[in-house]
Amino acid sequence: MKPINEVVSVITPLDRKNVDTDQIISKEFLKRIERTGFGKYLFYHWRFDENGQEKKDFILNDERYKESEILVAHENFGCGSSREHAPWSIMDYGFRVVIAPSFADIFHNNCFKNGILPIKLSVAEVEELLANGQQEPFKVEVNLEEQTVTAQDGKVYSFEIDPYQKQMLLNGWDEISLTFQYEEHIAAFEEKQRV
Numbered sequence: 001m002k003p004i005n006e007v008v009s010v011i012t013p014l015d016r017k018n019v020d021t022d023q024i025i026s027k028e029f030l031k032r033i034e035r036t037g038f039g040k041y042l043f044y045h046w047r048f049d050e051n052g053q054e055k056k057d058f059i060l061n062d063e064r065y066k067e068s069e070i071l072v073a074h075e076n077f078g079c080g081s082s083r084e085h086a087p088w089s090i091m092d093y094g095f096r097v098v099i100a101p102s103f104a105d106i107f108h109n110n111c112f113k114n115g116i117l118p119i120k121l122s123v124a125e126v127e128e129l130l131a132n133g134q135q136e137p138f139k140v141e142v143n144l145e146e147q148t149v150t151a152q153d154g155k156v157y158s159f160e161i162d163p164y165q166k167q168m169l170l171n172g173w174d175e176i177s178l179t180f181q182y183e184e185h186i187a188a189f190e191e192k193q194r195v
Contacts, residue, residue: 001115003172007096007142009069012059013133019073020080021107025089035114038085039092064137070097072129078107087114097142099149101126112165113174117144119159128155144169 029041046058054061071090077100078086087110090098098111099119111118119142121129132138132151139152144166149157168174 001172001174004096004115004117004169005144007069007117008139009097010065010067010137010139011070011072011099011129011133012065012068012095013130013138014059014071014073015130015134017074018076018079021078021083021086021104022080024078024086025083029089030083030085035088036092038089039094042089042093067094069095070099070140070142071095072099072126072133074126074130075101075123077103078111079104082106082110084110084114087111087116091116099126099129112168115169115172115174117142117161117169119149119161121149121157121159125157129157 023043023046025038025041026044029038029044032038043058043060047054047060049055059065077098086107090111091114095116097117097119099121101123102120103111103118108118129138129140129149129151132153141150142148143150144161147159147161147166149159151157
């Protein structure tokens with residue numbers, strides 16, 4: 001995975017609550033097992049009409065947010081089924097960070113396992129970011145090492161993160177990468193077992 005520490009980007013303000021994984025990526029697009037190629041299906045039924053044309057009123061179709069790496073939404077983001085394709089589609093689309101007041105547990109864990117930083121801020125803080133982002137493109141800087149989100153107006157929001165998950169993201173490790181950190185110890189153990 002790609003290490004993550006500082007992400008500076010305009011936010012994409014997704015002003016919706018209880019965004020479930022079927023809305024993030026609909027079931028008809030779950031036919032592949034690779035982690036790539038799912039970004040084009042992110043929020044598909046919200047982004048496109050029945051003829052495959054972009055809906056002008058959906059935030060991801062606004063050119064001002066096309067390069068955004070930070071998605072901001074309301075509480076209970078990622079609820080619904082436990083499909084790992086949901087974080088795959090978010091990452092493949094280009095988002096590195098998702099900010100919300102709360103996340104469904106399985107989705108939250110899947111974000112960490114796939115190199116996405118899920119940040120929990122208070123409802124008031126998220127609503128403030130959403131309001132700023134809806135008025136005009138609003139840039140923030142996320143700093144994982146310092147555990148801060150600094151808005152372009154200078155306001156700083158702090159967030160908590162499990163130290164283990166923080167180290168995994170900072171180093172770009174998944175569980176397999178972490179195991180390889182102990183390769184010498186594993187080899188020594190295996191050598192002793194041969195005797």
